[in-house]
Amino acid sequence: MDWDVVLWGILPYVMIAVLIGGLVWRYRYDQFGWTTRSSQLYESRLLRIGSPLFHFGILVVVIGHAIGLVIPKAWTEAVGVTEDMYHVVALGLGSVAGIATLAGVAILIWRRRTTGPVFMATTKNDKTMYVVLVAAIIAGLATTLISVFGPHQEVTYRDTVAPWFRSLFVFQPDIAAMAAAGIDFKIHTLIGMLLFIIWPFTRLVHAFTAPVHYLFRPxxxxxxxxxxxxxxxxxxxxxxxxxxxxxxxxxxxxxxxxxxxxxxx
Structure with missing residues (x-):
């Protein structure tokens, strides 16, 4: 069995199908469960610290991933942004955002574990979600640290992961490009796909709800x-x-x- 084909040619589409299908199913049959199940009533001091850290950090992380994976290297070079300039900015913002996200989720987990009513309301589903989420954050920070302090690599994620990611949308997955990526990026990508597979069935589903109606509510x-x-x-x-x-x-x-x-x- 060619594992590169399975992991980088088949699994991404399985992930997309489960993500979209799960969201549709959850919206149709579990609208009352489409929530974070807020526990602010039980404890608010740690929540006021951990929640903004996590949400603002993860927002910057998502924007950074979108820019790095969607925008080709040739486009940034065409506007005068050299590869060195790009990496300095990306690594700087990525490190700060990643550390803030990890610190925020650590505070939230500590709060959930040490606050009795909040811990009693924690389900096995929540625990699984936190394990995968923390693993994805740590793997992302690890790739950042390896790219800075690890051995010099001539081939970066903009030459491997990014072309593979864009090729998925035209249904011609560039398996060879992803196969040439470092093991750290492969692990990070696999954990990320696992996170999106379980996403519709966890409390993370609230991220797909935008309160647009509040803008027009009287x-x-x-x-x-x-x-x-x-x-x-x-x-x-x-x-x-x-x-x-x-x-x-x-x-x-x-x-x-x-x-x-x-x-x-």
Whole structure:
């Protein structure tokens, strides 16, 4: 069996099919489960630290992966960005984002393990997700460190992984390019595909929900209601009555009506 064909020619399409099919299935049959199952009610101090670290870090990581895999080397060189310049920026931002993401997820895992109610609400599904997610983050940081401190490599991921990734979208997978990649990039890619395979069936599914409707939702108007008056006291104006319109009030037991009432009142 040619494992290169299986891993880099067949498995990616299996991953895409499971990802899309899983999202459709989850949306149709488990919309109420399409959530992170927030636990902020139980503990918020660590959550306020770990959640922003993780989410902002992973956002930069995703953007960096998209730029590195989608934009060909020839395009960046055509606008004057040399390979050395590209790697300095990519490695700098990638390292900071990767460390922030790892620190954030570490805080979230520590919080989940040490906060009783949060730990009791943790399922086996959550534990599996965290294991794969942390493995993907560590593998990504390892590739960054190896590219900086490891032996000099003439062939980088922009010559191997990136062409293979782009070739998947035209249904002509460049298996030879991926086969020429380093073992660190292969491991990182396999863990990443595993993460996307389980993605629709975990709490990570909320990442595919964009709250677009919030941009067009009308404002919610809050009005205070006056407290109930004491027995025998005059009733105040109703809290829900529109501002600037006449109202009927009681004064000493008698009903007082404004002299002029607008049309339609």
């Amino acid at each position: 404002y919610i108007v809050y009005r205070s209601r006056d407290s109930r008056p004491a027995p025998g006291a005059g009733a105040g104006r109703r809290g829900w009555a529109p501002v600037g319109t006449p109202d009927r009030t009681r004064d000493g037991g008698s009903v007082r009506t404004p002299d002029r009432i607008g049309k339609g009142n």
